[in-house]
Amino acid sequence: MLSLKTLEKILKDEPPFKLKQVKEALFKHLIGDWNEATSLSINLREQLNKEYPLFIKSEIFDAKEEMVTRFLVTLDDGLETETVLMRHADGRNTVCVSSAVGCPVGCLFCATGKIGFKRNLEAMEIVSQVLLVARFLKKENERVDGVVFMGMGEPFLNYDNVIGAVYIINSNDGLNIGARHISISTVGIIEGIKKIIKEPLQINLAISLHAPNDRLRSEIIPANKKNYLKNIMESVDRYIEATNRRVMFEYLMIDKINDSLKDARELVELFNKMDNQLFFVNLISYNPTGVFRPSTTEQVKKFKDYLTKAGITVTERQRFGRGIKGACGQLAGRNIFSAK
Numbered sequence: 384m385l386s387l388k389t390l391e392k393i394l395k396d397e398p399p400f401k402l403k404q405v406k407e408a409l410f411k412h413l414i415g416d417w418n419e420a421t422s423l424s425i426n427l428r429e430q431l432n433k434e435y436p437l438f439i440k441s442e443i444f445d446a447k448e449e450m451v452t453r454f455l456v457t458l459d460d461g462l463e464t465e466t467v468l469m470r471h472a473d474g475r476n477t478v479c480v481s482s483a484v485g486c487p488v489g490c491l492f493c494a495t496g497k498i499g500f501k502r503n504l505e506a507m508e509i510v511s512q513v514l515l516v517a518r519f520l521k522k523e524n525e526r527v528d529g530v531v532f533m534g535m536g537e538p539f540l541n542y543d544n545v546i547g548a549v550y551i552i553n554s555n556d557g558l559n560i561g562a563r564h565i566s567i568s569t570v571g572i573i574e575g576i577k578k579i580i581k582e583p584l585q586i587n588l589a590i591s592l593h594a595p596n597d598r599l600r601s602e603i604i605p606a607n608k609k610n611y612l613k614n615i616m617e618s619v620d621r622y623i624e625a626t627n628r629r630v631m632f633e634y635l636m637i638d639k640i641n642d643s644l645k646d647a648r649e650l651v652e653l654f655n656k657m658d659n660q661l662f663f664v665n666l667i668s669y670n671p672t673g674v675f676r677p678s679t680t681e682q683v684k685k686f687k688d689y690l691t692k693a694g695i696t697v698t699e700r701q702r703f704g705r706g707i708k709g710a711c712g713q714l715a716g717r718n719i720f721s722a723k
């Protein structure tokens with residue numbers, strides 16, 4: 384989808400209220416064709432259909448029993464990216480968006496990392512993923528309640544477009560989704576954490592930690608070689624001081640790789656060095672992508688108990704979408720999707 388600047392350019396000779404009407408039709412009424420925007424003149428509708436088409440090409444893979452719908456989105460240049468709708472037990476609907484086609488980070492546990500990196504997404508290409516799901520839910524009289532940047536791509540390696548998208552998703556004349564319901568998950572790109580401190584946004588920050596020391600972390604997350612744990616934890620401390628917002632540390636539970644009690648002890652030591660304790664740990668059941676295996680239930684329990692006894696708040700992430708390869712770390716595009 385084209386940028387909002389293009390839309391402004393198309394409407395530059397129209398009175399200012401027209402842009403407001405157009406944005407309302409796009410983001411509030413969630414139209415999929417300008418002919419549905421009956422408040423606009425027929426001429427303008429025709430022009431917009433020609434110069435700013437709203438169609439978003441996608442294939443839908445629904446796994447209702449798993450409370451997940453996966454959208455394979457075809458971009459204007461023919462490349463494909465993925466978006467996942469997660470329906471929570473309490474009725475909330477969260478969209479997991481991608482910020483790139485593929486990912487340059489290449490984490491060993493991640494299917495996206497394996498397909499390499501094609502390109503970053505533009506801000507409106509990210510927003511259009513939320514629009515796509517919002518239009519889909521509208522048919523069921525439901526809405527998007529939250530957005531998480533946990534799909535393909537490392538959001539802070541595409542900072543400007545990701546933040547540009549967040550402002551549109553959050554703004555009153557955009558999708559109007561509360562900042563507190565928007566989360567960005569990063570493997571710990573320090574530049575990005577420093578930058579986001581300065582944004583006047585109340586969004587949530589999640590750090591994909593997945594290892595308690597640099598040795599193991601650099602093995603499974605190559606980006607760690609440029610963003611060492613000590614520096615990541617320091618920048619998270621500064622983030623908490625500046626925003627007073629609670630940070631989530633995500634920790635994938637991978638069998639015999641990072642799930643021993645020694646790992647748990649090292650993790651506690653790492654957290655004890657922080658100045659601020661405004662955080663919690665989210666243990667994520669690993670979704671197999673061919674390399675590793677998920678930790679056993681008993682091991683997850685032991686690990687969780689150890690952290691809890693050390694005074695750390697621990698949650699466990701609900702499993703979403705394994706069956707349709709729409710779960711965390713499994714987004715890998717059409718080829719891997721059909722091959723598995």
Ligand code: SF4
Nearest residue numbers: 486489490493496536
């Ligand atoms: S886990 Fe995130 S940062 Fe790592 S390769 Fe996958 S998409 Fe990229």
